[in-house]
Amino acid sequence: MRRANPITRGVLFLMGNERRQRITIPVFAILLSLIASSIVLLILGKNPIEAFISLLRGSGILPKEAYAAKKSMLTDFLSLLNAWTPMLFASLSVAVAMRAGLFNIGVSGQMLCAGFIATITVGYTETLPAVVAKPLVVLIGLVSGAVVAAVIGFLKQRWNINEVVSAIMLNYIIRYIVSFFVKATINNPSTRQSWPVSATARLSLMDTELGGLKMDIPLGIILAAVAVVVVHFLFTKMKLGFELRAIGGNPVAAKYAGINVGRNTILVMAISGALAGLAGVTYYLGYFGSIQPDVLISTGFDAIAVCILGNSNPIGIVFSSLLISVIDKGSTYLQSSIGVRQEIGALITGLILLFSACGAYIAYLVNRGRQREEDAKKLSAGTDGKEAQA
Amino acid sequence: MTYLNTIIIDGLSFALPLFIMAIGGIYCERSGVTNLAIEGLQGMGAFVGALAATLVSGMFAADSQAPMFIAMIFSFLGGGLYAVLHAVLCVKFKANQVISGVVINILATALTTFLTSEISTALFGAASNRFRLTTSVRMTVPGLSEIPVLGAVFTNIYPFELVIILVALVAWYVLYKTPFGMHLRACGDNPHAVDAAGVEVSRVRFIAVMISGALSGLGGICFAYSISVQFSSAIYMGYGYLAIAGLIFGNWQIMPTLAACLIFGFARSGGFALTQVMELPSAFTDVFMTLPYIVTLFLLIFFSKSNRAPRALGEIYDKGKR
Numbered sequence: 001m002r003r004a005n006p007i008t009r010g011v012l013f014l015m016g017n018e019r020r021q022r023i024t025i026p027v028f029a030i031l032l033s034l035i036a037s038s039i040v041l042l043i044l045g046k047n048p049i050e051a052f053i054s055l056l057r058g059s060g061i062l063p064k065e066a067y068a069a070k071k072s073m074l075t076d077f078l079s080l081l082n083a084w085t086p087m088l089f090a091s092l093s094v095a096v097a098m099r100a101g102l103f104n105i106g107v108s109g110q111m112l113c114a115g116f117i118a119t120i121t122v123g124y125t126e127t128l129p130a131v132v133a134k135p136l137v138v139l140i141g142l143v144s145g146a147v148v149a150a151v152i153g154f155l156k157q158r159w160n161i162n163e164v165v166s167a168i169m170l171n172y173i174i175r176y177i178v179s180f181f182v183k184a185t186i187n188n189p190s191t192r193q194s195w196p197v198s199a200t201a202r203l204s205l206m207d208t209e210l211g212g213l214k215m216d217i218p219l220g221i222i223l224a225a226v227a228v229v230v231v232h233f234l235f236t237k238m239k240l241g242f243e244l245r246a247i248g249g250n251p252v253a254a255k256y257a258g259i260n261v262g263r264n265t266i267l268v269m270a271i272s273g274a275l276a277g278l279a280g281v282t283y284y285l286g287y288f289g290s291i292q293p294d295v296l297i298s299t300g301f302d303a304i305a306v307c308i309l310g311n312s313n314p315i316g317i318v319f320s321s322l323l324i325s326v327i328d329k330g331s332t333y334l335q336s337s338i339g340v341r342q343e344i345g346a347l348i349t350g351l352i353l354l355f356s357a358c359g360a361y362i363a364y365l366v367n368r369g370r371q372r373e374e375d376a377k378k379l380s381a382g383t384d385g386k387e388a389q390a
Numbered sequence: 391m392t393y394l395n396t397i398i399i400d401g402l403s404f405a406l407p408l409f410i411m412a413i414g415g416i417y418c419e420r421s422g423v424t425n426l427a428i429e430g431l432q433g434m435g436a437f438v439g440a441l442a443a444t445l446v447s448g449m450f451a452a453d454s455q456a457p458m459f460i461a462m463i464f465s466f467l468g469g470g471l472y473a474v475l476h477a478v479l480c481v482k483f484k485a486n487q488v489i490s491g492v493v494i495n496i497l498a499t500a501l502t503t504f505l506t507s508e509i510s511t512a513l514f515g516a517a518s519n520r521f522r523l524t525t526s527v528r529m530t531v532p533g534l535s536e537i538p539v540l541g542a543v544f545t546n547i548y549p550f551e552l553v554i555i556l557v558a559l560v561a562w563y564v565l566y567k568t569p570f571g572m573h574l575r576a577c578g579d580n581p582h583a584v585d586a587a588g589v590e591v592s593r594v595r596f597i598a599v600m601i602s603g604a605l606s607g608l609g610g611i612c613f614a615y616s617i618s619v620q621f622s623s624a625i626y627m628g629y630g631y632l633a634i635a636g637l638i639f640g641n642w643q644i645m646p647t648l649a650a651c652l653i654f655g656f657a658r659s660g661g662f663a664l665t666q667v668m669e670l671p672s673a674f675t676d677v678f679m680t681l682p683y684i685v686t687l688f689l690l691i692f693f694s695k696s697n698r699a700p701r702a703l704g705e706i707y708d709k710g711k712r
Contacts, residue, residue: 044508103488105426155687159694164426164488165638166690168631169683175628176676183673294676296628298499304492341507341517346500350493354475357493361483 012373015366025359025366026309026320033351040347046340055345058333059326070214082204082218082287084325086111089224089279090303091321092231095312097272099235101248102156104269106167107276108300109174110148114141114277115284116178116291120186123197123285130200137201137281138223145277146270148174153269157262163269171296179293187293194291203286220282227275232314234271244268276300305353324349393667397659398542405655406554407612411633412640412647413561414605420565420642421598422578422591424704426491427476428606429630430498431469435607436614437502438468440521440621441509447524455549457524461611462553469607470600472498477599481592484706495630503623520622526550526615550612557608561601562644574598578700581707591707606630635686642700654682 015024038048056062060076067073090107097104104110118140122133148170155161186194199206205217235241246254247261247268255261283299284291306324310316331345411428418425442464443457450456472494479490503519510518531544565571573594576584581591613629614621636654640647661678665671 105488105492155691159691161690161694162699164424165634166687168426169635169687172628172631172683173680173687176680180673180676183676184671298496301492301496304489305496308486308489341504343500343504343507347504350497350500353493354497357479357485357489358483360485364484 008369009373012366012369017370018363018367021363021366022311022313022316025362026311026316026356028362029309029355029359030323030352032355033348036351036355037344037348040344041340044340046338050338051334051340051344054334054337055327055330057337058330060329061326064333070209070212072213075213075215078215078217080325080329081221082216083329084322085218085220085224086279086283086287086299087303087306087321087325088318089220089227089275089282090299091306091310091317092224092227092314093272093275093279094303094307095310095314095317096231096234096244096275097268098307098312099241099248100244100264100268101251102153102265102268102272103164103304104149104152104167104272104276105164105304106149106152106171106300107272107279107303108296108298109167109171110145110273110276111280111283111300112178112291112296113148113174114145114280116181117141117144118201118281118285119194119197119291120181122201124186124195125201126198128200133201134203134219137203137285138278141277141281141285142274143277145280146274149273149276150266150270152273153266156269157265175294175296178291182291182293186291188290191290193293196289197285201285202289203282204289206289218282218286220278220286223278224282227278228314228318231275235314240264240267279303302349302353305356308359309352309356324352327352393663394539395542395545397656397663398539399546400659400662401652401655402543403548403551403616403655404658405651406551407609407616408629408633408636408654409609409648409651410554410558410612411606411609411630412636412651413558413644414602414609415633415637416640416642416644416647417561417565417574417598417605418602419637419703420578420700421574421595422581422700422702422705422707423477423480423595423599424487424491425476425599425602426488426634427473427494427498427630428602428633429626429628430491430495431473431476431603431606432610432613432630432633433502433625434472434498434610435465435469435603436610436621436625437506438472439463439465439607439611440523440614443523444513444521453524455524455527458526458549458615461523461615462550462608465607465611466604467607469610470604472607473600473603476603477596480599480706481595487704487706499623499626502625506621506623520620522620523615525619548612548616550615554608554612557605558644558648561605565644570594575700577707578702581702585709595707606633609633632682635682638699639686639689641696641698650686653685657681657685 015021041048041051053062057064059080060073063073090111093107094104118137121140122136125133152163152166152170155166156163182194188195203220207214208217235245243259243264246257246259247264251261279299302324306320307317310320327345327348331342334340334345335342411432415425415428439461443461446460447457476490476494479485480487506521507517507519510521526548528546528548530546534544535541565574573584573589577591577594585591610625614625618624632654636650637647639650657678661675665674
């Protein structure tokens with residue numbers, strides 16, 4: 001058997017063993033998509049390096065050449081955090097379900113439901129002090145998201161209805177019902193959205209003057225950081241986390257081991273839904289500030305792919321969701337600085353997600369290559385030995 | 391009376407594109423590949439079709455219907471070609487089929503939105519996020535349309551409705567009456583038996599996914615012509631997911647799926663008519679739009695025993711597995 005050429009061998013060496021592949025394969029997928037987007041940018045006659053730098057500048061990671069009054073790199077970075085918060089929650093939500101072998105494709109619907117209920121109950125309050133209103137918004141979001149998702153879990157446990165199907169149905173039921181109520185009750189006719197929520201209930205402090213700068217301070221990011229730690233703790237240290245992973249690995253074996261699969265299915269969906277609800281309130285009562293009727297935002301669907309890119313691991317998701325938020329946030333500056341349409345941001349995201357979906361296949365190719373390499377080494381070592389004997 | 395006519399006419403023109411998309415989904419899922427990508431496939435198909443129509447429209451008279459038929463052919467091809475991506479991911483790369491479907495949808499939205507503005511800038515010099523299409527003619531069959539109530543079925547028909555019925559008949563025949571159709575259905579229930587019979591499972595599935603894309607693309611361009619007379623990102627209204635609801639409601643069989651799509655179509659047009667008759671605010675149509683999804687959900691609960699997905703649906707085919 002011949003050994004592979006040096007380039008293939010180099011790639012195989014860089015990808016490393018299965019443990020290292022958990023990091024190298026997503027990085028490889030991102031590299032592939034950056035190459036693909038560079039080709040698109042070159043076709044448009046733009047410099048890809050310049051484009052990627054302006055993505056980073058637009059999202060406050062690198063300094064811009066000039067800033068408007070009361071704006072700086074810090075304000076840009078804070079608004080990145082503001083946009084990142086819901087995406088981080090949504091991806092965590094998908095990850096919790098994914099570890100237990102369930103797909104929560106209903107994150108967008110759960111977000112909308114939580115955001116809507118929090119908006120109509122607390123969102124327009126003027127009397128409640130902020131220290132009461134804001135925790136109340138968080139609590140309502142958490143509970144309403146959990147209830148919607150628990151219904152999905154219950155339908156699966158009781159009647160064996162595929163969670164993907166019921167989640168899609170619930171997504172659209174929620175979308176139309178919320179649209180109806182928004183249009184009928186809290187519609188602002190001039191913007192065709194709901195009235196913006198009051199400052200006391202809003203989870204992001206918008207346009208706060210601090211040190212001569214006007215900044216949006218997202219309070220939800222602190223909560224999101226806590227959630228990352230909690231989810232990580234759940235999976236690595238808690239009995240429940242172990243049971244969930246066992247179910248995700250093999251539900252039949254988990255059942256034989258005495259794990260209550262049905263109860264855990266509902267529980268995991270409720271946890272996932274609670275995180276989706278937090279994503280909803282940090283989006284609709286934080287980053288965005290109002291509800292647009294007739295729209296199911298793409299965050300919940302993007303989150304599935306972001307979760308795959310981050311290996312369904314809370315720490316991995318921190319990085320993958322940040323990357324997607326940087327591209328999303330930076331694309332506006334991309335348009336104004338080098339004149340590429342900001343839709344390219346969504347396109348780059350789409351390409352990253354596409355290549356990350358191929359991750360399992362890349363891993364398969366790499367491991368097969370490594371195996372062949374080892375076999376070839378053994379074989380050549382064997383023949384060398386025989387020759388020496390002869 | 392006029393309301394009843396409107397309900398039937400609008401209901402049919404909505405139900406038939408939905409039906410052809412659902413047939414595409416049936417092809418894909420009966421072969422054992424989960425298809426959540428219908429939304430993206432129909433959007434990409436409609437994009438390719440609308441682009442073709444925009445490019446050729448200069449060659450024809452302003453009221454010519456030829457661009458529409460060219461658009462339908464191209465959306466059929468475009469959807470089929472884009473579905474190759476789903477097929478490669480699911481069949482060749484053995485990726486998770488649900489994830490692949492989601493990614494295909496995200497990419498389709500991003501790609502068509504980006505390309506629409508880029509291409510319209512290149513063609514017309516002005517950035518626009520839509521392709522304008524020509525208004526479709528409506529046909530009325532003389533004589534038959536005079537029949538009370540049922541006559542509405544033959545009134546104000548879009549030409550694409552006839553094309554869809556024709557394509558649907560062919561699709562029905564292929565799926566249930568040809569050896570290929572039998573192999574396809576067997577791939578979804580017992581791929582190992584198909585393999586043992588000497589038919590390559592991955593090849594059948596690959597073709598099935600492509601057919602699914604082609605039919606979804608056709609459905610997409612029909613929606614572009616009937617609902618908005620243009621192509622824009624508004625094509626992603628979630629009708630692809632409604633088609634999935636339709637095929638589950640129809641128990642993965644073509645004729646019951648037609649019934650499901652007709653119910654969805656009439657529920658929608660009936661809802662619109664009801665809000666007009668009762669002089670309710672237009673927001674109430676949103677409430678009626680939830681009906682198809684609620685009905686499907688309850689149907690799944692009550693008929694969870696008899697409603698049966700293909701047995702090998704969503705499973706990656708592994709020759710060595712027993």
